[in-house]
Amino acid sequence: MSDSQNPYDHPPAPDRFEPARPETPAWARPSHQVYPAPQPADPTQSQHAAPPAEPHRPGTGDGLPPLEPLPAMAGDFGATASPASASLEGTSLSSRLIDEFVAWLKTLASAAVYATLIVTFGFQVARVEGQSMAPTLQDQDRLIVNKFAYLSAIGEPQVGDIVMLYYPSNPDKSFVKRVIARADQRVRIVDGKVYVDDVPVDESFVPEQYRSHEDWGPEVVPMGYYFVMGDHRNNSSDSRHWGFVPKKYIIGRVQLRWWPVPDARTF
Numbered sequence: 504m505s506d507s508q509n510p511y512d513h514p515p516a517p518d519r520f521e522p523a524r525p526e527t528p529a530w531a532r533p534s535h536q537v538y539p540a541p542q543p544a545d546p547t548q549s550q551h552a553a554p555p556a557e558p559h560r561p562g563t564g565d566g567l568p569p570l571e572p573l574p575a576m577a578g579d580f581g582a583t584a585s586p587a588s589a590s591l592e593g594t595s596l597s598s599r600l601i602d603e604f605v606a607w608l609k610t611l612a613s614a615a616v617y618a619t620l621i622v623t624f625g626f627q628v629a630r631v632e633g634q635s636m637a638p639t640l641q642d643q644d645r646l647i648v649n650k651f652a653y654l655s656a657i658g659e660p661q662v663g664d665i666v667m668l669y670y671p672s673n674p675d676k677s678f679v680k681r682v683i684a685r686a687d688q689r690v691r692i693v694d695g696k697v698y699v700d701d702v703p704v705d706e707s708f709v710p711e712q713y714r715s716h717e718d719w720g721p722e723v724v725p726m727g728y729y730f731v732m733g734d735h736r737n738n739s740s741d742s743r744h745w746g747f748v749p750k751k752y753i754i755g756r757v758q759l760r761w762w763p764v765p766d767a768r769t770f
Contacts, residue, residue, distance in 0.1 A: 625650055627755065629667055629679070635733035635740065636679055639665070639708060645762035646679070650755035660685070660729055660750070662699070665757040665770050668731065672745050679757060680731035680741055690730050691721035692743070697732070709734055719743050729753065 631644040640646075648667045653660055660666055660682050670676040684690045684699045691697075695715040697704040706714075715736040724730050728747035733739025742748065759769050 626758075627667075629677070629757075631679060634738055635735050636665070636681070637713065637735045637738075638710060639681075639734045640679065640757075640760065641766075644760050644766075646757050647759040647761060648755040649758040652756040652758070653750070653753060660753055660756070666731070667754045667757060668748055669752040669754065670745075671748055671752060674752065677754065678740075680733055680739075682729055683732050683742070684724050684730040686724050686726045686728060688730075689721050689723045690719075692717065692719035694718065695736060709736060713737060717743075 627648045627650060629646045629648050631640050631642060631646065634642055646667075652658060662682055662685060664682045665679065666682060667677055667679050670678055683697060683704065689700050691701070695717060697706065698721075713735045724747055727750055729750065730742045731748055732741040732743065757770050759767070761767050
């Protein structure tokens with residue numbers, strides 16, 4: 504074999520040494536499918552041949568496939584409150600409780616005001632201490648005193664009324680006594696027997712053992728004053744000892760003894 508026929512004397516074909524094209528990495532590849540460009544029609548093919556079917560290309564106008572309905576779940580969803588509704592319900596309950604508490608406070612305050620007004624201007628509960636009004640009233644009897652009875656527009660204390668009054672020598676104390684004489688009347692006591700304007704006073708409510716045997720007077724009751732005595736004549740501190748009582752010191756009329764219940768009565 505000659506040198507000219509040596510196959511190694513000819514350089515290799517250029518296409519044998521074309522550099523290899525690097526493979527495109529997956530992240531750089533297009534995310535959509537690339538379709539080949541359409542080739543020109545072959546004139547040898549029949550003009551009536553159907554064009555090749557192109558693959559379906561999804562577009563934005565295509566409708567989404569219908570979704571299957573979720574299976575029904577057991578349980579009453581209507582009875583289950585959401586957190587928001589539970590919070591609103593709790594707030595509403597708190598508001599109602601606050602409103603009721605405020606209304607209760609208003610009622611209590613109103614009751615206290617009414618009670619104060621009643622005690623100040625209407626009626627007062629009193630308790631007897633001692634035996635100066637025995638046997639009509641006993642120690643620890645509970646009384647209702649009518650403070651309306653002697654308002655200027657209604658009336659004046661009358662002879663025979665049982666009244667509650669402030670002690671003239673110490674107005675911080677109060678006594679229960681019976682009215683014996685009013686203003687401008689002349690009072691005299693002879694051997695324990697009381698005379699008003701020289702007329703003997705009916706003292707059937709005073710038992711014999713409770714009578715006194717003293718003398719007092721005669722004196723005329725000043726205008727605006729009253730002469731009072733206890734029914735227990737020999738055990739009572741009254742006008743015989745500390746003088747006449749001004750009307751402004753008379754608190755009210757004893758209207759009712761309500762305790763003890765078996766002995767309850769009105770006067």
